[in-house]
Amino acid sequence: GQGVTPSIVCSVGEVLNVGYVVAREKVTSTFKIQNTSTLTLRYSIQLDSLSSTRDKDQQRIPSFITSSLQRTEFVGTQNYNGLSVFSVFPTEGEIVAGKSEDFIVTFSPDHESLYYSDRLKVVLFGKEIAHVIHVKGAARDHPMFVEGGIPLDVPVESLAVTFPTPSQEALKGGNELPLTQLQEPVKSILLSLECIEGESSPTPAVTELKVGSIQTAQFPSKKSVEFGFDSLPLLQQKGFTIQPGKGTIERGQVKRISVSWVPPADFRADDPLLVTALLTLKGDIKEAYQILFMAKVVAAC
Numbered sequence: 001g002q003g004v005t006p007s008i009v010c011s012v013g014e015v016l017n018v019g020y021v022v023a024r025e026k027v028t029s030t031f032k033i034q035n036t037s038t039l040t041l042r043y044s045i046q047l048d049s050l051s052s053t054r055d056k057d058q059q060r061i062p063s064f065i066t067s068s069l070q071r072t073e074f075v076g077t078q079n080y081n082g083l084s085v086f087s088v089f090p091t092e093g094e095i096v097a098g099k100s101e102d103f104i105v106t107f108s109p110d111h112e113s114l115y116y117s118d119r120l121k122v123v124l125f126g127k128e129i130a131h132v133i134h135v136k137g138a139a140r141d142h143p144m145f146v147e148g149g150i151p152l153d154v155p156v157e158s159l160a161v162t163f164p165t166p167s168q169e170a171l172k173g174g175n176e177l178p179l180t181q182l183q184e185p186v187k188s189i190l191l192s193l194e195c196i197e198g199e200s201s202p203t204p205a206v207t208e209l210k211v212g213s214i215q216t217a218q219f220p221s222k223k224s225v226e227f228g229f230d231s232l233p234l235l236q237q238k239g240f241t242i243q244p245g246k247g248t249i250e251r252g253q254v255k256r257i258s259v260s261w262v263p264p265a266d267f268r269a270d271d272p273l274l275v276t277a278l279l280t281l282k283g284d285i286k287e288a289y290q291i292l293f294m295a296k297v298v299a300a301c
Contacts, residue, residue, distance in 0.1 A: 076117035
């Protein structure tokens, strides 16, 4: 006889990020698996959220409490209705040698969360794990989002029922509130910039934020999302350059905001800089994000 090693090629690497969707809507993403071996492969698709050992795995201490600062949980937020937030079709079958199969991943969140995630395994002949994909997605109650930097929140969701803040309720009706009257920011984001000290002029430190508007049928208005930073003169005085500092985003679009930093003349290398500014988004409601700009100079290797 002849031993043959089963082999596949997947169109998706280690991570499949389906992006943002408005809560209670669905979005789909597709990936392809090709059978590159000389025999027919019998496969099954398994999700960690449907694993029989999931309840036991959830009894472990979360990583954010232990010494590890990395977010290592593959199964994140799940739906309140008990249904899996991610589903895959087909879940089992056969792929003939040299042929390929398309798989559809459906993301259907029933509430707002930035930490929907699961792990998908391609298992051959019921025992060999041929490929693993970390599936991620995020849902918002309103069609706008800010992404980037280092989130300063906890990636494990509370089961407590939360209610909109008074400012959100007021702004739903179209009432304008000055920024100073808004409740505390919906989220805090840390931007860490390290400027490399060279022999001549220092190399600017660069990072970015993404501001997006989600395409949705729940909000029929085609109104664009406006965004803008406060304290731009102070940021410029401290060496930060933000492009663009304000603008508009149409439905279904994402705009990249470039943030760079060069130490000002009066900067002390032994004293890291921390400047806070508010990024305000205005669409169907008005939201404020607290952005912490932390900058320092590091010596070149």
